[in-house]
Amino acid sequence: ERLPALLAAMPKAELHIHIEGSLEPEMIFQLANRNGVELAYESVEALRRAYAFTDLQSFLDIYYAGASVLLHEQDFYDMAWAYLERAARDHVVHAEIFFDPQTHTARGVGMEAVIRGLHRASQDARERLGISSALILCFLRHLSEEEAFATLEEAMPFRGQFIGVGLDSSELGHPPEKFARVFARCRELGLRLVAHAGEEGPPAYIWSALDVLKVERIDHGVQAVHDAALMRRLAEDRIALTVCPLSNLKLRVFPELAQHNLKALLDAGLVATVNSDDPAYFGGYMNDNLVQTFAALPQLDARDAWQLAHNSFEASFVAPDVRRAWQ
Ligand code: ES4
Numbered sequence: 001e002r003l004p005a006l007l008a009a010m011p012k013a014e015l016h017i018h019i020e021g022s023l024e025p026e027m028i029f030q031l032a033n034r035n036g037v038e039l040a041y042e043s044v045e046a047l048r049r050a051y052a053f054t055d056l057q058s059f060l061d062i063y064y065a066g067a068s069v070l071l072h073e074q075d076f077y078d079m080a081w082a083y084l085e086r087a088a089r090d091h092v093v094h095a096e097i098f099f100d101p102q103t104h105t106a107r108g109v110g111m112e113a114v115i116r117g118l119h120r121a122s123q124d125a126r127e128r129l130g131i132s133s134a135l136i137l138c139f140l141r142h143l144s145e146e147e148a149f150a151t152l153e154e155a156m157p158f159r160g161q162f163i164g165v166g167l168d169s170s171e172l173g174h175p176p177e178k179f180a181r182v183f184a185r186c187r188e189l190g191l192r193l194v195a196h197a198g199e200e201g202p203p204a205y206i207w208s209a210l211d212v213l214k215v216e217r218i219d220h221g222v223q224a225v226h227d228a229a230l231m232r233r234l235a236e237d238r239i240a241l242t243v244c245p246l247s248n249l250k251l252r253v254f255p256e257l258a259q260h261n262l263k264a265l266l267d268a269g270l271v272a273t274v275n276s277d278d279p280a281y282f283g284g285y286m287n288d289n290l291v292q293t294f295a296a297l298p299q300l301d302a303r304d305a306w307q308l309a310h311n312s313f314e315a316s317f318v319a320p321d322v323r324r325a326w327q
């Protein structure tokens with residue numbers, strides 16, 4: 001392994017973490033018992049054995065099943081607190097956390113339980129762990145734009161408790177432009193905008209995330225290397241990519257970590273960052289992603305490590321004056 005001490009100790013921001021993807025199998029069973037929810041798996045081990053993904057959809061099916069144990073405000077609090085405690089150990093000093101309200105409201109869970117639980121954990125973590133965090137509400141792209149509008153409406157009483165919106169779930173067949181109107185509305189509301197694009201989908205989805213949705217960061221974006229003009233656009237406009245190497249490995253975006261294009265993205269001058277995506281499902285938190293990727297890609301050096309940490313702060317939605325103190 002290379003540079004593990006530097007990678008672990010350097011202060012960093014995490015910008016691509018789905019909080020429902022931080023639910024460890026042990027906590028899924030604990031919450032299932034607490035809430036009387038029936039699971040399709042008989043043990044923690046049986047559940048973990050089911051984590052053998054072949055693509056994004058095969059993961060999403062089990063990820064939504066895992067989230068079915070979340071019912072009450074305290075469940076959302078416990079999940080977020082566990083993540084923030086774990087992230088702080090990796091010297092993550094700031095996290096921008098995705099949540100998928102539609103996964104919960106569709107089961108009859110109130111928007112207030114979701115947002116209040118997550119927000120209370122964020123506040124407690126700032127006080128007790130010294131880690132800052134903010135919430136980003138994600139629309140599920142396999143659902144309709146009308147449903148996204150209804151979700152935005154339901155979340156508006158809690159407008160002060162999230163900083164932006166994102167777009168996640170099944171990418172292929174659900175291009176960004178499907179959500180043009182709701183993103184335009186979010187922009188008017190002063191929300192920060194991001195979207196998953198170019199994880200499994202083509203460079204055209206990254207172009208439309210930028211030009212139609214007007215997002216400020218691209219989540220994943222690794223397919224951009226197939227389009228030279230897009231690479232220039234991302235570099236020139238300093239549009240960050242929130243790359244998730246272990247996710248890409250487990251969902252077979254790259255057959256081996258050694259084939260990951262993180263080094264190429266950095267060498268092209270892109271604002272690439274490393275993140276954990278769904279750490280409980282993909283086998284690693286922030287520092288596991290960094291350490292394993294540096295081990296697999298010997299061209300990555302100490303300057304790249306510093307650049308990744310620097311990029312994570314530059315790409316964050318923290319106010320520039322606060323950010324400069326970290327950078
Ligand atoms: C996700 Cl890896 C990934 N891609 C798209 N949507 C997601 N939701 C949770 N993890």
Ligand code: ZN
Nearest residue numbers: 018196219277
């Ligand atoms: Zn993601």
